[in-house]
Amino acid sequence: MNKAVPVNEASVALTPAPGGGLPAGHPPVAHGKIGVLIVNLGTPDGTDYWSMRRYLKEFLSDRRVIEVNRVLWWFILNVIILSRRPQAKGKDYATIWNKERNEGPLRTITRAQSDKLSAALAPRDGRLVFDWAMRYGNPSVAARIEALQKQGCERILLVPLYPQYAAATSATVCDAAFDALKKMRWQPVLRVAPHWPDEPAYIEALANSITSELAKLDWEPEMVLASFHGIPKEYFEKGDPYHCYCYKTVRLLRERLGWPEGRLKLTFQSRFGRAEWLQPYTDKTVEALAQSGVKRLAVITPGFVADCLETLEEIAGENAEIFHHNGGEKFHFIPCLNDSPDGIKVLEAVVTRELKGWAEL
Numbered sequence: 001m002n003k004a005v006p007v008n009e010a011s012v013a014l015t016p017a018p019g020g021g022l023p024a025g026h027p028p029v030a031h032g033k034i035g036v037l038i039v040n041l042g043t044p045d046g047t048d049y050w051s052m053r054r055y056l057k058e059f060l061s062d063r064r065v066i067e068v069n070r071v072l073w074w075f076i077l078n079v080i081i082l083s084r085r086p087q088a089k090g091k092d093y094a095t096i097w098n099k100e101r102n103e104g105p106l107r108t109i110t111r112a113q114s115d116k117l118s119a120a121l122a123p124r125d126g127r128l129v130f131d132w133a134m135r136y137g138n139p140s141v142a143a144r145i146e147a148l149q150k151q152g153c154e155r156i157l158l159v160p161l162y163p164q165y166a167a168a169t170s171a172t173v174c175d176a177a178f179d180a181l182k183k184m185r186w187q188p189v190l191r192v193a194p195h196w197p198d199e200p201a202y203i204e205a206l207a208n209s210i211t212s213e214l215a216k217l218d219w220e221p222e223m224v225l226a227s228f229h230g231i232p233k234e235y236f237e238k239g240d241p242y243h244c245y246c247y248k249t250v251r252l253l254r255e256r257l258g259w260p261e262g263r264l265k266l267t268f269q270s271r272f273g274r275a276e277w278l279q280p281y282t283d284k285t286v287e288a289l290a291q292s293g294v295k296r297l298a299v300i301t302p303g304f305v306a307d308c309l310e311t312l313e314e315i316a317g318e319n320a321e322i323f324h325h326n327g328g329e330k331f332h333f334i335p336c337l338n339d340s341p342d343g344i345k346v347l348e349a350v351v352t353r354e355l356k357g358w359a360e361l
Helices: 008-011 049-060 070-094 106-126 141-150 167-182 200-215 231-236 243-259 282-291 311-324 341-354
Strands: 033-043 129-135 155-158 189-192 223-230 266-268 296-300 330-334
Touching: 033 049, 033 106, 033 141, 033 167, 049 070, 049 129, 070 311, 106 129, 106 296, 106 341, 129 141, 129 167, 141 155, 141 167, 155 167, 155 341, 200 243, 200 296, 200 330, 200 341, 223 243, 223 282, 223 311, 231 243, 243 266, 266 282, 266 311, 282 296, 282 311, 296 311, 311 330
Parallel strands: 033 129, 033 155, 155 189, 223 266, 223 296, 296 330
Antiparallel strands: none
């Protein structure tokens, strides 16, 4: 005589009823949706000291961002950096702050990218739900994954908004997502979109951006710099491929424009601390070009999908000042792709490709 086998109530509850759907009496459960979560680096909640301090502490405590000895770094961060840097960075953010929405431009633009992606792709498959998050600050990756799951997203495509992979950017977005999943009893299925340094739509969008922006000017730049966010040289030597992806993007962009090598030059910006970072440095290059007699210069930032402090304040502000101070006359910053039609086409191409097998697009 066979012994009775204990029945798992949850498995019975989730067993589809004849004809599909949930069985009679089953509590309402949102299901059947597919989430798309785009994630950018982050922005503080305000320009005041405490908002800046919270943001900087979260960002600079990430072990992928800062890899030095943890005990030494704890002292440097908490005793030195966080006692001084929040005031200075708060003033910088104030110069680019979206006062109408009372938020940083990165939050404004990322929200718009998510909304426009939804408008473009959601009508093609009613199961799609689009959302956005910040790796540091708000809305957090964990909060938005939870929100998508509550809306019935059993599958989520995570899209780190970095065309060129680096451990300190793309990988740490994955870290945040996996940390969130570790705390969930019922995990959604997660798929991660890879970087896109050579995506044809991306190269085409960058080329269009350069040609259309330069066409607006009543002067022609002698050189265009493609400035990427830098990383410590040590990270590259340990195996981070970021450097190679940046050069690949610039090579393809130069070929698409039909320019000689000296017309489009790659540089790295935003170094922090005393260690050597990837070179050539953007600010030093701008200074040297001006001192050598270059009078007209344009700069594009292909590694950023949305304008932020590093593009609006550092490039359009600081580097323009460096150029003029050292003898340069004409300086033009080419905005990021942002939520422009071409910028959304790039994200559409990435999302559509990575949703294959999940959605009907």
